[in-house]
Amino acid sequence: MKLCAKPLAGRSKFEAYISRSCFAASGHDGPCVEFPYLVQMTEVAPRVAAKIIRDSTKTTGAAWKSAVAGPNRMDRWGMLPLLTDQVLKEQFGIDLVAMDPAVQAKLREKAATYEDCMAVAAKLTWTAYQMRNAPVPPANLSDYLTNRFSRLESGSTRCIICRDYLDFGDFEGARRGRALIETAHSSPRAHNPDNVGFAHRDCNIAQGGRSLAEFYSWIRSIIARVDDGVSSDVEAPVSHNSTS
């Protein structure tokens, strides 16, 4: 599918280093736009639309902003090697060297090109529309997503970790501010559309810092020990009377 790709003026601090562009179809009507496929979602499920943009383009960063912990969120392309530590510090006020080394490494891991981030956003949108109970896209959006990826199959989207179906309603099933669906990475160290999808929050937590391959291998080893009858003290018959 041919995209418009005309440059857009954006509001990112990193405009001097990356060039935002229009992702509408080539020859489109109306103004150029970066996320043409999120127009309906922004109306019917604004939190989901905001989540797709945020998870696609921003680092997760620290729970709180500080010199040691780093910024809360920043554009993933801001972490690319094209921005030196000095440029980050002097022009963007991000003092990487002052941060905890583990935080530095974690931020560097989140680096991704603008192009990959934008491809992730489109892929996540295509995926969200195929969840059970998702909104029905208008025909022009359905055509756009079909042309960029493949035909939408309603209700076909699965959690990339447990491989069970995802329900669009779980985006809104937030408890204490956390949705039951999260954006997850097949390998935590790569941010591109082949590697990113939605997952149940519980599954994402269980996967932790492992790749999916490592996660499956780990849980297979657990099942193997359980099936081999390896027991821990909790199951063993043990006398524990405390006062006689």
Add this chain to the structure above:
Amino acid sequence: MKLCAKPLAGRSKFEAYISRSCFAASGHDGPCVEFPYLVQMTEVAPRVAAKIIRDSTKTTGAAWKSAVAGPNRMDRWGMLPLLTDQVLKEQFGIDLVAMDPAVQAKLREKAATYEDCMAVAAKLTWTAYQMRNAPVPPANLSDYLTNRFSRLESGSTRCIICRDYLDFGDFEGARRGRALIETAHSSPRAHNPDNVGFAHRDCNIAQGGRSLAEFYSWIRSIIARVDDGVSSDVEAPVSHNSTS
């Protein structure tokens, strides 16, 4: 094994409702003591000794103390039905009714008798001494633990979740204040020695709010879907070229 069981004067706010007692062997020398089996551990690994006492006897409570979130930690027996909401509020300053209902339920779930808490502490100690690279207990402690449970087998302690071995050194392998070994429950809603043991932090996180039986059943279902070839979009060959 017969324990001394003489009452002890304690510092708990709940002394009027529970009676602390001596857990040394009946006919012991020296003063009565609540945790006779933690004397050596308190010297050689004070953080582990403190953790065993804390995890055995206290609720985990809220990350921060507030009227809505509840107290940070409190004695588990303080949550028993023998303490009415009114007594908790008037005598202990814990206003259960003012808390979020989910927090109330979580605190009530943590209720355990003094006897169960003390049996958990002794069991965890017996278990810790059997981890790989654990300190070697003096003969009188080894006899005490053997008489209360069964013979100590050095290096035999396994994670109650993944069933792989635990290394005592991982108690100290703390990053950002969190040890790599945690106290875990086979069923999250029962605090007694048959149900409590040590686990890897990652395993405990993965288990989440599930019982061990539910956790094993869940990961079996994941492996079954993976082995059946059920795939998510992340694995599917997908065209995602963004600008051409």
